[in-house]
Amino acid sequence: MKADIKDPSLDAAGQLRIEWAAREMPVLKLIRERFAREKPLKGLRLSGCLHITSETANLALALQAGGADLVLCASNPLSTQDDVAAALVVEHEIPVHAIRGEDEATYYKHINAALDHKPHITLDDGADLVATAHKERPELIGSIIGGTEMTPTGIIRLRSMERDGALKYSVFAVGEADTKHLFDGRYGTGQSTIDGITRATNILWAGKNVVVCGYGRSGQGVARRAQGLGSHVIVTEVDPTRALEAVTEGYRVMPLSEAAKIGDIFITVTGGLKGIDEAHLLLMKDGAILANSGHFNVEINIPTLESLAAKKRRLRPFIDEYTYHDGRRIFLLGEGRLINLVAAEGSPASVMDMSFANHALCAEFMVKGKEKLAPKVYPVPNEIDREIGRLKLVSMGITIDTLTEEQRKYVESWEAGT
């Protein structure tokens, strides 16, 4: 088997990790059990460019159980769990091309190794397989049935390709499924961001002024969790409707130039650039803590922070203390990288369970309905979304009501305008 991983001997540790994650991923488990019986992916080659983690491993095992011939590479050079990669290769005979900390050349070599597999289906977390296939390996496209894409950013790019007529095969927008987007920001990022900051600092949240920059779904999640720990939450926004939602939830809303003066902890989840910039850095109190849980480490203007500081030292593993010339100290966590990944363990497996289930069921859907697919970005079919919700409830032992025939007719007549 061709594979390129750090160290196959790490497999036992990796296997334990996969098992622990499995415990919180009952939807994938149920899908895996059905796939094992029905083999819907039999005879198909799949290539996945995903974070090589214990959660992804559980997706891989479900796909494999469904009969898929699967190859994996990393969607980010820093997120690979080498022990999980080893377990996939050694215990489960799934070829993996991924080494934590790999350089750019290796990264793209691995993507091409995944494409060498001549996939019928591509699974993406950032559109790298789709993009590389289109740009560099057009000969592969003819045999590709379709793909899946996890990230909002990837979906935006694919839509842009679709508008330009450049997209040559169908891709399912997993990132926009209800069972993905309603849960991962508000519950996954919300909890894990607070968790990362707590692990980094061991601060008491109760009574602190916590400034949440950006009130999208992640911002909503972070704000709720901080409030749930007794913090006094301040939200900054650029969108009036979101700002109003934050006010109506009971948070204070103000410009960051005012919040900067009173915040104890600042958390950026804007999805943009320089949410915290020089003007704000200059206003902060001695002891302010900065963390980012948005897209990239550009949400806080770190170069400017560096230039403002007379002195810098590392106080704890994920805390850098910057001392201004006037003596004020600003604490930057995790070098401004995603604090929930850097200092904690990212979104809990329970959330990834549903996100990844969308990949698995979309792959099955493509195979069953392949003649009808056009080269465009498809929403995840509503019945898949509902099925995942249903399976999650089943796994929790929760049953819900169903409409009676009379009730269904009443609602439908309504929609029919009669």
Place this chain on the structure above:
Amino acid sequence: MKADIKDPSLDAAGQLRIEWAAREMPVLKLIRERFAREKPLKGLRLSGCLHITSETANLALALQAGGADLVLCASNPLSTQDDVAAALVVEHEIPVHAIRGEDEATYYKHINAALDHKPHITLDDGADLVATAHKERPELIGSIIGGTEMTPTGIIRLRSMERDGALKYSVFAVGEADTKHLFDGRYGTGQSTIDGITRATNILWAGKNVVVCGYGRSGQGVARRAQGLGSHVIVTEVDPTRALEAVTEGYRVMPLSEAAKIGDIFITVTGGLKGIDEAHLLLMKDGAILANSGHFNVEINIPTLESLAAKKRRLRPFIDEYTYHDGRRIFLLGEGRLINLVAAEGSPASVMDMSFANHALCAEFMVKGKEKLAPKVYPVPNEIDREIGRLKLVSMGITIDTLTEEQRKYVESWEAGT
């Protein structure tokens, strides 16, 4: 001036009501002030079929200030506040055709009186003006620029007409504006439902098992408010994703057949039929309280409740006690009608402020851009939605951030896929 109201001498009391509502409707006040300067509706005839309440009166005054020649009729025979109608007629010279408790013939006579005004613009809360103009008064349609519609149900019907090619002029779906639908169910209905039940019963919410049937936006609002009062909240749903959201918020989710056995208070917000039916009624504990805050008084199967009872008596103004043959007592509030309207005062003015502002700004928008409108259902333009959010924030003394040029480019480049 032609008008048909209960009693003009009620005007002083009505005027006080209008003023009190005005205090919580700063967005309409700001629009009214601008309209008074700019007169964007000058020379236009508007007909509004709306609940004739103190909040609607503030919309009417804003439209009048904008130069509109306005006539009003009631969108519901039971919701008219006769004193407000009097104040509109006597103090503000706005013709109103509405009498609380009017019969069906009078109701339609009043709608036709509003159409006799030969409106350029129709304002609807249930699509009655649009429907009557299309069905019975097609000669009016040629001069109508467009309309607005407040209710989801009305919008569904208009979309149905659009699909059938039957819709002859443009209508703006006010009911789907963010500043309407993100706030009125979760915050308006949420609070006022709890308020109505409290006024009816004076029960302590803390420690009670509260069963919320339906987890749409109103259900979310009711559940949050009940939890905020210390209740233990149980949600019933038919949609798996919504059910899962409820679980993830920390509520218990179960079939109503189980919840029926343990609930102290049941609140229906399903938007459907017989959410609480015979099977559930038979399972309830002695002392269970039932209230509806959904669409109509069909959410609880009241005829069956009547038939199950050996005895019925009115205990308090909005409480009917039904005693089963085995001695259990079930308490139905407000005869199953919308409890927030029956026993309290409906959605607070602060919420209606934004909903109604959408009517006013859509009317202005239609006039400014009338050449481009096709006969279809339009979403409220995003700039109007944002403007209303902005005005609400301004009225609260809240300022927010704006994107810098650099930040805007960063986000846009992102969306461009580069």
Place this chain on the structure above:
Amino acid sequence: MKADIKDPSLDAAGQLRIEWAAREMPVLKLIRERFAREKPLKGLRLSGCLHITSETANLALALQAGGADLVLCASNPLSTQDDVAAALVVEHEIPVHAIRGEDEATYYKHINAALDHKPHITLDDGADLVATAHKERPELIGSIIGGTEMTPTGIIRLRSMERDGALKYSVFAVGEADTKHLFDGRYGTGQSTIDGITRATNILWAGKNVVVCGYGRSGQGVARRAQGLGSHVIVTEVDPTRALEAVTEGYRVMPLSEAAKIGDIFITVTGGLKGIDEAHLLLMKDGAILANSGHFNVEINIPTLESLAAKKRRLRPFIDEYTYHDGRRIFLLGEGRLINLVAAEGSPASVMDMSFANHALCAEFMVKGKEKLAPKVYPVPNEIDREIGRLKLVSMGITIDTLTEEQRKYVESWEAGT
């Protein structure tokens, strides 16, 4: 039967009220059932000076069932429910001396009528029976076994009498029982204060700045309930530890001179004098709403508010608008009287259930153990407190664990220091 009430013909309405309250008073119901079997108060004369309300009626019925020969008078001239008084007299043959709105002479005449009963036990809500017996009718004291007292203020005065050697019989401090003081402020006053303000104003709480003056138990309750409705809560305090608790709960804490500038709604629960005084009144925003839910209508300096106003008018039944010379309008609710009593229905019966149960069980306790009682203020015996908690749980269908013999020994050995 001697009695002095407003109108005996109101008895049917009063009886419905008593029944509705009974539904939320299961502890008294369980006590009443046991008392009916065991007759622990047989042959004893009891006099109660209490608010004559539907909740008190349920206490009276429990005492009567226990064999007591009971007479009631009012502890406040304004709180009597005349229909309840009628029902007690006509339906239940309990002599009542109380008329809503009675003048001071009548009030004291009624207290003396209750003392004419030559009670073995006095039940007080403000120490009026104890005080009058000591001051004016010392001849009665010899036959009095003991009394109960509901209010903190009354208890303070009785302790003062005890210190001075003036107290001549034992009184049980019902107001300090856990099942009373842990629940009535936080849950009863908390909910009913918000309820009163909502009924008076119909404002939306979400997004409002709510200033809670005083963070004792009632203040804690009001703050929690306002936050639960989406308000942004600001607390003012004079005690540092309480202020710190408020901060740690996530509320903002600041001097009232600052809060005065930003508050939308002010609620006084200080228990003191002029919590809101001239300096604060001068700083308030146009539209500020003031309500009191503390001890008396002295918490807001109303005479000064009157003198500051250029104009005053009544806008709604419980809203007085004061307009300053500069045009700002301040809205005072319920003339500064307790807003939960004035505009709503006071603490829900469910809370009073436990408070009143303490009276009933203390009366029984006195009789059983009368030889041992000294003339001092006694705490409610711990076993009574626990029994009431237990009964409330039973009535909710809730069972709890009990310590095993091994666990009990472990805890006790601990306390023994071994």
Place this chain on the structure above:
Amino acid sequence: MKADIKDPSLDAAGQLRIEWAAREMPVLKLIRERFAREKPLKGLRLSGCLHITSETANLALALQAGGADLVLCASNPLSTQDDVAAALVVEHEIPVHAIRGEDEATYYKHINAALDHKPHITLDDGADLVATAHKERPELIGSIIGGTEMTPTGIIRLRSMERDGALKYSVFAVGEADTKHLFDGRYGTGQSTIDGITRATNILWAGKNVVVCGYGRSGQGVARRAQGLGSHVIVTEVDPTRALEAVTEGYRVMPLSEAAKIGDIFITVTGGLKGIDEAHLLLMKDGAILANSGHFNVEINIPTLESLAAKKRRLRPFIDEYTYHDGRRIFLLGEGRLINLVAAEGSPASVMDMSFANHALCAEFMVKGKEKLAPKVYPVPNEIDREIGRLKLVSMGITIDTLTEEQRKYVESWEAGT
């Protein structure tokens, strides 16, 4: 200087820790600054038997600044931070006798080394210095002015000694100060318990059934924090009033024998023995997680869990998986030891700040007023408690109101019963 520590070369790392904790301990910093000016402890020998951690180090530095001649030993053989000990010795010249993991003989040798210092004041966290001085070194007692005691258990034992006439010098019950006991359980233990479980497991809390065994202050804190993360909280209790408080807060309350069947996570905070026993272990679902945050690792019956398991393995650093013969897996965290200490970092420094400030100010109080002290257990003087609250508020930049002369008289007249 005599000292017995692990490794003096760890001092730099220890110093960083002390500094980071100092940032969250502003009350001790303010006390330290005043002590440095006023030297209230000049010429006095102090011996402290405390957890040797970064937070304690900040207390030590405040005492040293006050002029104290201080020696420290460990109050627990497992809690010593060897790097902090090194920093105290090397950087600050405070003799420390403490080595992490020391055996029992060494532990007592260290206590005696602290007593060899012939203290004027003893600082205890478990009464070891007091007890050893009384039992083994009575010759020291004559020169001891007084002591302080941190733990409820220690205080119980001292009270027992007092009752028996065995206590020979005064001890201040720091553990019962409001600024200690109102904050450390509810906020410190509450947050850090959740934190420890999250670090150990990375589970998502939202939607989980969390069973909190025991509803004392720590249980209240854990329940609030779990609810704040979206968990569904179930409380078990043996005390009816506490159980009722939990119900009234909106939690479900039931016997553990029922909760055992539905809980996903169980957290013991009972302060007793075998809160989770064989009967409960047998009822649990596959995948149940058990953690203890109460007094000792006896709250879960671990020997029985061992005997029930067919298989045991360590899955993650703080997770042991026990597999029953029927295949169910139970996960025990941190071997049942205090999970907030084992898997996280214990109570945040911000909470310890106030607890330790009580030691410092009580030491000062004893010196100033030593002639008046009797050999008994004293409450922390109210003025110290208030002063600590005041300093904490000052450090947060929060000012509060003070009573005017008129207000103070009003309240006092009240208390005087006039």
